Every structure is written in structure tokens, then in C-alpha cells.
Amino acid sequence: MIMRCVVCGKEYPADEIIYTCNECGSVLEVLMETEVSKKIFEGRKWNMWRYKEFLPVDESKKVSLNEGGTPFIKCNNLSKDLKVDLYVKVEGSNPTGSFKDRGMSVGVTKALEFNVDTVGCASTGNTSASLAAYAARAGLRCIVFLPAGKVALGKLAQAMFHGAQVLSIKDNFDKALEIVTKFALGGYLYLLNSVNPFRLEGQKTIAFEILEELNWESPDHIILPVGNAGNISAIWKGIKEFYESDFIDEKPCMIGIQAEGASPIVEAVKKQKLDIKPVKNPETVATAIRIGSPVNYPKALRAIYESNGTALSVSDEEILKAQRLLAKKEGIGVEPASAASIAGLIKLIDDGYLDHGERVVCVLTGHLLKDPKIAINACKKPLEVEPDFNLLKKIIG
Known part of the structure; x- marks a missing residue:
């Protein structure tokens, strides 16, 4: 390795x-070189460690909260409406409510292998929540740097509740990452942002599960939100590893979705460039992808270009509309950033990019209650009434 x-x-x-x-x-x-048959996975527990031969850590030292094995759901109602064969991978069902848990399980395990006593990250929310939980599990000190006033309360509460030292930086995520990186390079902590290549090794198991759930057939497209660009990179790496192991015969197109106010990768793809122009003051209601200078852009662009995929941006209005649509049509509640994948799917269909009947997997990265304020504001307030049966009967109709 x-x-x-x-x-x-x-x-x-x-x-x-x-x-x-x-x-x-x-x-x-x-x-890493891995030569196994896919039959080796049979009978194993349905979590990400069923693929332990593809994970670059000592399994006997693993720090786990039983992450992975998340629901893979066929969206019958949206499939009918949108005229595609739509599945969703519900990563909000991980222990702390986001896909980050897969990466933190591997990353914190690696921290133990390196014998460090402190881990840290910069975060828009989910990374800090996940790292705090896994650091607590491992008995490590955890320090997180968050952009002041920019983190959804559900995520902030998790980081604090799990015992992390939370430092609120009076700037955006990119500045917070710059600062925590200086601490890491100075040896003060082990950095577990997605710039850490071991963290992404856990996240590639999303791809493994999708392929196994589809009976070792590749979907036509995998669509997912892009913030710091680690997840699209990791999933593509997982796809390639199973392809090179002869577990699948085809590979999907990777499609990255960014918010209009934070879309440097989309702009690069439009011009077929290999580098990006950072967005200085990124803004979007989808806080999890409010990142103007994604560190993994080289990997993300490679994933898009190698897979013959694409990237596009969606407005905050489109994101919130898709969030409500997914909840009302399929009963699946996600945070705004997750809904970006559904918003992107709808836009791709409207633009004629996707053909009817194509098999599409949208990755839903975080739970609805990660950002409860957005969800509450999107709904009508409960109607306060007297506890009178006849009155209630008239209202209900």
C-alpha cells in the first residue's frame, strides 16, 4: 500500500x-492491491466493514459505530413522474446522520494506528459532528473549526454534545480549513478533512454498496452534491476498484451538483479545465456544500471527465423545491445539500441530458434534522384550535 x-x-x-x-x-x-472474489462478502454483516479487504487499515483496531449499510430505495413515485429508473442511497441513516461517518470510521482508525492523541477538522457542520462522535468513541481529543454563524444548529449541537472543542472562526469555511491545516502541519493534531486520503477510503464504500444492491450491475448515472469534492472522488474510486476487480462490466457517469452560489467545479467543467477559480464568498441555503475552494477538485474533475459525466449548478429555490418534493412523494427527509442531487436530476431531465428509462442513483448525503430551521420554515405553522370534536371535524373535512 x-x-x-x-x-x-x-x-x-x-x-x-x-x-x-x-x-x-x-x-x-x-x-492498495486487493485480489478477492466478490463471494467473500456473502454472509457478512451489512455495513461498510463487509468490504474490509478494500479498506487500508487494521480491522482489529477499527473505530466503528456500525456505519454503512444505509437504505437503498427505489423511488417508484418519482420514477413514474420523471420517467427514469430512480434509486436513492440514504446516507442520512448513518450513526450521526451523514455520509461522513464512513470516512471518519477509517480516518479515526488510522489516527490510532499513527498513535496521535488529537484529531481536528474544519467543517460546515457534518464533518465536525461525525469527527466528534468517532473521536469520543476512540478516546481522542477533538478540535473543530467552524465558520461563525454559518453552521446549521443540528450539526453544531452534535459537535458540542460529543465533547469536541469548538472554535468559531469569524470567516468562511475556506479560512477555517486554512487555519486547521496549519495546526496539522505543525503536528498539533491529525487532520481529518477530506484532504486526508484515508478518510475518502471509507466513503468509497458507498459505491460498493450501490453496486452490490444492484446485483453487480452499474447504474447509468450517479448524481450527488459536491462541496469539498471528496465524496464524488471517493465514489468514483470505489467504482473503479470494483471494475478492476471484475465485479462489474460497466461504469456509471458521475454527475456533480453544486449550488449556484458555490459552483467553482461546475464552471471548470463548462470550460473543460483541469483547475478551478475559487469563489471568494460562497453563499447558499445548502450549508453543507457552501464551499468556494474545494480541496479535492483535481480528483473530482478527474472523476467527471474519466466517467464521461458532467457537473451543473442549481438555485437555492430549486434545492428547496426538490427537498419538499422528495419528502412528499417518497417520504424521505433530507437536508438541503442532499436535495441538490434531486434538483440536479430534475434539471438534467428538463435539459434533455437524461433519456427516459435510464437507471439513476442519487446520493442523499444528510438527514433532514441536520438543518431543522430550514425544514420548519418550509412548512405552514400548525393550526392552533380548541379541542372541540365538531370544530375539528369541519376543519379536517
Whole structure:
């Protein structure tokens, strides 16, 4: 097992704490050789550790809250309305309510292997919530840097409740990440943002589960929200690993969805570029993807280009409309960033990008109650009435 720069190709030993390439400054990826039959997974518990041979940590030291094994649901009502074969991967069912738990399970396990005593991250919310829980599980000190006033209350409460030291930075996420990275490079903490290549190894198991749930057939498209761009990179890596293991015969197109107020990757894809122009003051109601300078953009662009996929942006209005639609049509409640994938799907259909009958998987990254204020504001207030049966009968009709 080694780490390799995704841009210049320089290799590094996997037992070295390093986050980016010393030569060109780009992000790293973990490479490991795994030769197993897919039959090895049969009979194992349905969580992400059923794929332990593909995870670059010692399973005997794993820090786990039984993450993974999330619901994979065929959306019959939306499939009929949108004329596609739609499935959703409900990552909000992970222990702390988001896909981040997969990455933190592997990342915090790696922290124990490195014998560190403190872990840290910058976060728009979900990362801090997840890291705080897994650090508590491992008995490690946890420090998180959050952009002041920009984190949904559900996520902030989780980080604090699990015992993290929470520092509110009077700036945006990108500045918070810059600061926590300085602490990491100074040896004060082990950084578990998605710039850490081991964290993404946990998140690639989303791809493994999708493929196994589809009886080892690839969907035509996988659509997901993009913030710091780790998840689209991880899922594509998982797809390729199962393809190279001859578990599947085809690969899907990867489609990344960003909010209009934070869409540097979309702009790069429009121009077929290999780099991005950061957004200085990103703004969107979808706080989980309110990131103007995604550190994993090289991996994300590679995933999109290699898979013949695309990226597009959606408005806050489209995101909130899709959030309500998913809840009312399928009974699935997600935070705004998750609904970006559904908003993107609808836009792709309206634009004629997707054909009728194509099999599509939308990744729903976080639970509805991560951002309860948005959900409450989207609904009518409860009607206060007297406890009178006849009166209530008239109202109900």
C-alpha cells in the first residue's frame, strides 16, 4: 500500500503522516492491491466493514459505530413522474446522520494506528459532528473549526454534545480549513478533512454498496452534491476498484451538483479545465456544500471527465423545491445539500441530458434534522384550535 499524488504521480509510504504532495502541492490517493472474489462478502454483516479487504487499515483496531449499510430505495413515485429508473442511497441513516461517518470510521482508525492523541477538522457542520462522535468513541481529543454563524444548529449541537472543542472562526469555511491545516502541519493534531486520503477510503464504500444492491450491475448515472469534492472522488474510486476487480462490466457517469452560489467545479467543467477559480464568498441555503475552494477538485474533475459525466449548478429555490418534493412523494427527509442531487436530476431531465428509462442513483448525503430551521420554515405553522370534536371535524373535512 502506498500514497500517490494525483497530479505529478510522486509516491509516498502509507505509514507517513502527509496530506498533500511535497513536490506539487496537490492531493494524494491511497493505492492498495486487493485480489478477492466478490463471494467473500456473502454472509457478512451489512455495513461498510463487509468490504474490509478494500479498506487500508487494521480491522482489529477499527473505530466503528456500525456505519454503512444505509437504505437503498427505489423511488417508484418519482420514477413514474420523471420517467427514469430512480434509486436513492440514504446516507442520512448513518450513526450521526451523514455520509461522513464512513470516512471518519477509517480516518479515526488510522489516527490510532499513527498513535496521535488529537484529531481536528474544519467543517460546515457534518464533518465536525461525525469527527466528534468517532473521536469520543476512540478516546481522542477533538478540535473543530467552524465558520461563525454559518453552521446549521443540528450539526453544531452534535459537535458540542460529543465533547469536541469548538472554535468559531469569524470567516468562511475556506479560512477555517486554512487555519486547521496549519495546526496539522505543525503536528498539533491529525487532520481529518477530506484532504486526508484515508478518510475518502471509507466513503468509497458507498459505491460498493450501490453496486452490490444492484446485483453487480452499474447504474447509468450517479448524481450527488459536491462541496469539498471528496465524496464524488471517493465514489468514483470505489467504482473503479470494483471494475478492476471484475465485479462489474460497466461504469456509471458521475454527475456533480453544486449550488449556484458555490459552483467553482461546475464552471471548470463548462470550460473543460483541469483547475478551478475559487469563489471568494460562497453563499447558499445548502450549508453543507457552501464551499468556494474545494480541496479535492483535481480528483473530482478527474472523476467527471474519466466517467464521461458532467457537473451543473442549481438555485437555492430549486434545492428547496426538490427537498419538499422528495419528502412528499417518497417520504424521505433530507437536508438541503442532499436535495441538490434531486434538483440536479430534475434539471438534467428538463435539459434533455437524461433519456427516459435510464437507471439513476442519487446520493442523499444528510438527514433532514441536520438543518431543522430550514425544514420548519418550509412548512405552514400548525393550526392552533380548541379541542372541540365538531370544530375539528369541519376543519379536517
